[in-house]
Amino acid sequence: MRMYGFCSGALWKGGKTKIRPSHVTMSMYSDTIYALSTGVGRAGVAVVRVSGADAGTCLLQLCSLEKLPAARKATLRKVIHPKAKEVVDEALVLYFPQPRSFTGEDVAELHVHGSYAVIKSTLEALSLVDPEQGRRIRPAERGEFTRRAFENGRMDLTEVEGLADLIASETTEQRKQALKQMSGHLRQYYESWREQLKSCLAFAEAVIDFGEDVDESALLEILPKATEVVEEMKTHLKDGRRGEIVRSGVKLAIIGPPNAGKSSLLNELARRPAAIVSPIAGTTRDVVQVNLDLGGMSVVVSDTAGIRTQTDDVIEQEGIRRAWATAEEADIVLCVVDASEQSNDGNQWIANDTVNTRKIIVANKADLVGEQKGLISRSLQDVPVRYISCKTGDGIQPLLDELEKIIKDAIVGDTKGKEMPLITRQRHRQHVQACITALETFLEGCEANGGTLPLDIATEELRIATKEIGLVTGIVHVEEVLDVVFSEFCIGK
Ligand SMILES: Nc1nc2c(ncn2[C@@H]2O[C@H](COP(=O)(O)OP(=O)(O)OP(=O)(O)O)[C@@H](O)[C@H]2O)c(=O)[nH]1
Numbered sequence: 248m249r250m251y252g253f254c255s256g257a258l259w260k261g262g263k264t265k266i267r268p269s270h271v272t273m274s275m276y277s278d279t280i281y282a283l284s285t286g287v288g289r290a291g292v293a294v295v296r297v298s299g300a301d302a303g304t305c306l307l308q309l310c311s312l313e314k315l316p317a318a319r320k321a322t323l324r325k326v327i328h329p330k331a332k333e334v335v336d337e338a339l340v341l342y343f344p345q346p347r348s349f350t351g352e353d354v355a356e357l358h359v360h361g362s363y364a365v366i367k368s369t370l371e372a373l374s375l376v377d378p379e380q381g382r383r384i385r386p387a388e389r390g391e392f393t394r395r396a397f398e399n400g401r402m403d404l405t406e407v408e409g410l411a412d413l414i415a416s417e418t419t420e421q422r423k424q425a426l427k428q429m430s431g432h433l434r435q436y437y438e439s440w441r442e443q444l445k446s447c448l449a450f451a452e453a454v455i456d457f458g459e460d461v462d463e464s465a466l467l468e469i470l471p472k473a474t475e476v477v478e479e480m481k482t483h484l485k486d487g488r489r490g491e492i493v494r495s496g497v498k499l500a501i502i503g504p505p506n507a508g509k510s511s512l513l514n515e516l517a518r519r520p521a522a523i524v525s526p527i528a529g530t531t532r533d534v535v536q537v538n539l540d541l542g543g544m545s546v547v548v549s550d551t552a553g554i555r556t557q558t559d560d561v562i563e564q565e566g567i568r569r570a571w572a573t574a575e576e577a578d579i580v581l582c583v584v585d586a587s588e589q590s591n592d593g594n595q596w597i598a599n600d601t602v603n604t605r606k607i608i609v610a611n612k613a614d615l616v617g618e619q620k621g622l623i624s625r626s627l628q629d630v631p632v633r634y635i636s637c638k639t640g641d642g643i644q645p646l647l648d649e650l651e652k653i654i655k656d657a658i659v660g661d662t663k664g665k666e667m668p669l670i671t672r673q674r675h676r677q678h679v680q681a682c683i684t685a686l687e688t689f690l691e692g693c694e695a696n697g698g699t700l701p702l703d704i705a706t707e708e709l710r711i712a713t714k715e716i717g718l719v720t721g722i723v724h725v726e727e728v729l730d731v732v733f734s735e736f737c738i739g740k
Pocket residue numbers: 504505506507508509510511512523524525526527528529530531532551552553554611612613614615635636637638639
């Protein structure tokens with residue numbers, strides 16, 4: 248793995264505007280980049296962003312200006328095509344001199360009218376700007392503006408990920424969580440752990456290098472500190488994946504025997520005919536998914552093929568396999584049965600065999616029979632039963648209310664308050680886990696703690712732990728990690 252960047256001595260100071268690695272004084276990029284930063288398509292306004300040393304040159308040449316506009320003040324200017332010499336549009340123009348800009352470089356924004364023709368001509372005009380000698384003006388790559396913001400110390404990786412989540416957020420909870428992360432909530436935790444580990448490491452290294460001159464008994468001081476970090480990290484990992492669930496959506500699976508009304512329920516929840524409904528048993532073959540916003544939470548509902556034991560149809564068999572797999576992965580399972588069926592007892596093995604702890608038996612077609620006492624066998628007495636009718640709509644809203652309550656109380660929990668920030672990505676989880684493993688090896692192995700490892704060998708684990716936690720924020724970064732993080736962005740972000 249190739250390592251480079253802001254490692255070892257470069258401390259990242261707290262506070263939003265100060266997270267600049269000490270050695271970064273100016274941008275390391277010589278190219279000036281430009282892109283449409285708002286969504287593609289027709290709109291009232293489109294923002295074209297330019298970043299780099301020639302951002303000012305772009306404004307001077309395109310708007311025929313003698314001097315740059317005042318910093319961060321919007322002015323109305325004519326944008327003129329450098330070759331055709333014709334007016335492309337009248338735009339609101341802004342200039343943000345470095346370092347107080349999104350990327351930390353000189354940035355210009357052209358707020359033009361949002362039509363295909365205006366955007367196309369503006370981008371073309373930018374491509375024709377004459378840069379300072381030896382420099383280039385070119386279209387931006389995917390996520391390149393944000394990558395520059397990161398490289399220039401304006402954001403750390405967790406804040407970059409928060410920004411990506413904010414751009415992708417669809418529900419209120421997703422927006423709130425992303426905003427928190429983008430404001431440095433996670434970064435502060437990881438930085439404080441890293442600082443503690445670094446001080447442990449510094450002390451251990453001092454003992455190794457100047458053993459005779461350093462009071463080795465003081466080495467014992469770092470053991471409780473490392474132990475405390477391990478405990479805090481373990482608590483951090485035990486978050487029930489709440490942050491990841493908010494981000495990717497709660498998984499709700501609808502399973503049950505053929506013809507029970509699973510697809511009808513999906514359509515009721517989605518309020519549109521997302522899945523085919525028919526009286527023919529075995530209509531649904533594959534998993535059909537829809538996204539719902541339930542009380543500000545993102546929920547991914549999966550309708551599945553009807554489960555039955557006897558079928559020679561290989562496609563149906565595959566559908567059934569997928570149905571079980573969907574149920575296994577789900578956070579909540581709705582086991583739909585037909586309340587009017589006499590043989591329902593036989594169908595309940597589906598609910599019985601579902602390992603998921605959060606399940607509800609949904610007795611559909613209550614319009615045909617009403618609530619039936621004894622519908623559910625004794626072995627499933629603990630599983631709640633809810634009667635609904637997809638035909639009349641009875642019971643659907645109470646079912647939705649109950650689902651919302653389960654999600655808020657049991658799955659996502661109360662995300663407000665000053666508790667530890669939630670992990671939002673598997674990437675964070677892996678590095679924190681690797682950090683814990685290394686710290687535990689250090690603690691167990693260290694001679695000063697009754698282990699068998701000499702200090703210089705045990706300290707290597709401390710070094711690994713410090714590096715792992717730095718990988719979350721990007722203080723120590725590796726090219727592959729960056730590629731994964733920035734690939735989430737589109738061009739212009
Ligand atoms: N009377 C009545 N009929 C219903 C109700 N819900 C669904 N049906 C009917 O039951 C039949 C089966 O409905 P689907 O939603 O396709 O059932 P499914 O469980 O998805 O079936 P498969 O995809 O074959 O597993 C259709 O004819 C629906 O119109 C209900 O609440 N009351």
